[in-house]
Amino acid sequence: MRARLAADFERFGRAMPRDPAAHVRETYGIDLTARYLGFELPHPIGKGSGQLSLNADQLATDHEAGLAFVVLKTVIAEDDAGARSMDAWAIHETRMKVEQRTAADGRDGWTVTWKGRGWDRPFEDYLALVRIAGDLTRGRALLAVPSVKYHLPHLDQPFRSEEYRYTTGRIVAAWGAGDVPLEKDFSPTLAGDALADERQRILRWLREVPGEIRRAAPGAPLRLAIKLMNARFDDGFQQEMLGAVREADALVCFNRLWDPEARVAYGGWDLSERNLRVLHAAQAAGLRLPPLVGTGNVCSGRLVLDYARAGCESVELHTFFQLPLAAYPAREGSRSQRALHALFFHPDDGLVAGMLELERSGVLHREGGELRFLDLCRIGGQ
Ligand SMILES: Cc1cc2nc3c(=O)[nH]c(=O)nc-3n(C[C@H](O)[C@H](O)[C@H](O)COP(=O)(O)O)c2cc1C
Secondary structure (H helix, E strand, O other), X not given: OHHXXXXXXXXXXXXXXXXXXXXXXXXXXXXXXXXXXXXXXXXXXXXXXXXOOOOHHHHHHHHHHOOOEEEEEEEEOOOOXXXXXXXXXXXXXXXXXXXXXXXXXXXXXXXXXXXXXXXXXXXXXXXXXXXXXXXXXXXXXXXXXXXXXXXXXXXXXXXXXXXXXXXXXXXXXXXXXXXXXXXXXXXXXXXXXXXXXXXXXXXXXXXXXXXXXXXXXXOOOEEXXXXXXXXXXXXXXXXXXXXXXXXXXXXXXXXXXXXXXXXEXXXXXXXXXXXXXXXXXXXXXXXXXXXXXXXOOOOOHHHHHHHHHOOEEEEEXXXXXXXXXXXXXXXXXOHHHHHHHHHHHOOOOOHHHHHHHHHHOOOOOOEOOEEEOOHHHHHOOO
C-alpha cells in the first residue's frame, strides 16, 4: 500500500485523476463519503467562504478540481431600501498577504492577512452568483452555498427583521428549486468589535438568530449552518456558545482568531489547536450538538482526520487554497487541484496515509472490506 501511495503521489502531482474519491475507494478500499448540512459529499474537503469564492470562474475551477463543496463569499444583509445595519462589514479591500505565522507552541503555519470583510458589490450581483450556485448544486456538479451576515442587535434592541426577511427571501428565490443551504457567518472581525464584548449579547444572538432566519422565509426548505466565531473569551465560554445555538442544522467550528494589537484575523496552528481543544472538550462533556463542520488550519490530510475525530463530518478550508505555488508538492494544476493532491495523497500526511495508519493502530476497522471516513466522527478520540 505504501509503495502504491508513493507512486500515486508522484503521478497525480502531474495530473489528478478525474474522480479522486473513486480512485481512493477502488485502490485502497477507503470510502471518503462525507456530509455538509445533510448533503452527501464524495469526500470531506470543501472551500470556506472568502475571497476565493467571489465569481462563476472560481466555482468552475473548483468544480473542475473536484472540491466537494464551496461556500460563497459572505454578503451583508440589507432591507428592500438597500439599508444595511452591518454596513461596516461591506468595506472594499483588495490587498491580501499570505504569510507565515509562528504559533504559541513554536510551529510555523500559514495565515492570510487582510483588512477586508464582506461582499462589497451590489446585492443583485450576489444574487446572480446564487443562481449559478443553485444550478451547480441541482446538477450535482458542486454543492455551492450562500453565506450571509445579518443584523446583530445590542441586548436591549430588537432584531431588524426586515433585513432578515428581504435578504433571505431574495436568496431563496434566486436559488430556485430544492433545499437551500445557507451559512450564517459570525466573523472574527465581529469578535474584535465592541458589539461582541458582552457574553450575554453573544449568547442571545446564538439562541435567536437561527429562528429569525427561519421566520424570514416561512415554509422555505432552508438548511441552516451557523459558522461560529472564536470569541475573545476562554474555552469555557466557547463551549457555552456551542451549547447556546438553537434550531441550526449544522455548526461550522470555528472562524479565525482575532489579534487585538494588529487588529486582524489570523489562523495557523493556534487556530487549529484552539478549535480541536474546544470540540474535544464539548465531546467529553457529552454536549448534544447538530452535525459539525470543521474549519481552521486544515493544511494536511491528518488535520482533516483530527477534525473528523473531533466530530466534524467535513471541513472547509481557505488558507491552504491560497499558498505560494512552491508550497504545494504538485507541479501542475490549479491551486485547488494541487491542494487536493497533497491532502489526499501525501505519503506521510495525506488522508489515505492517515486512514491506513488508523487501521494499523486498531482505531478504525473495515466494514464490508472498507474503511469509512464518517466512522471517525462516531469513534472520536485524539
Ligand atoms: C481572506 C479571508 C477572507 C475570509 N472571508 C470570510 C467570509 O467572508 N465569510 C466567512 O464566513 N469566512 C471568511 N473567512 C474564513 C474562512 O472561510 C475560514 O473559515 C477560515 O479562514 C479558517 O480556515 P483556514 O485556516 O483554512 O483559512 C475568510 C478567510 C480569509 C483568510
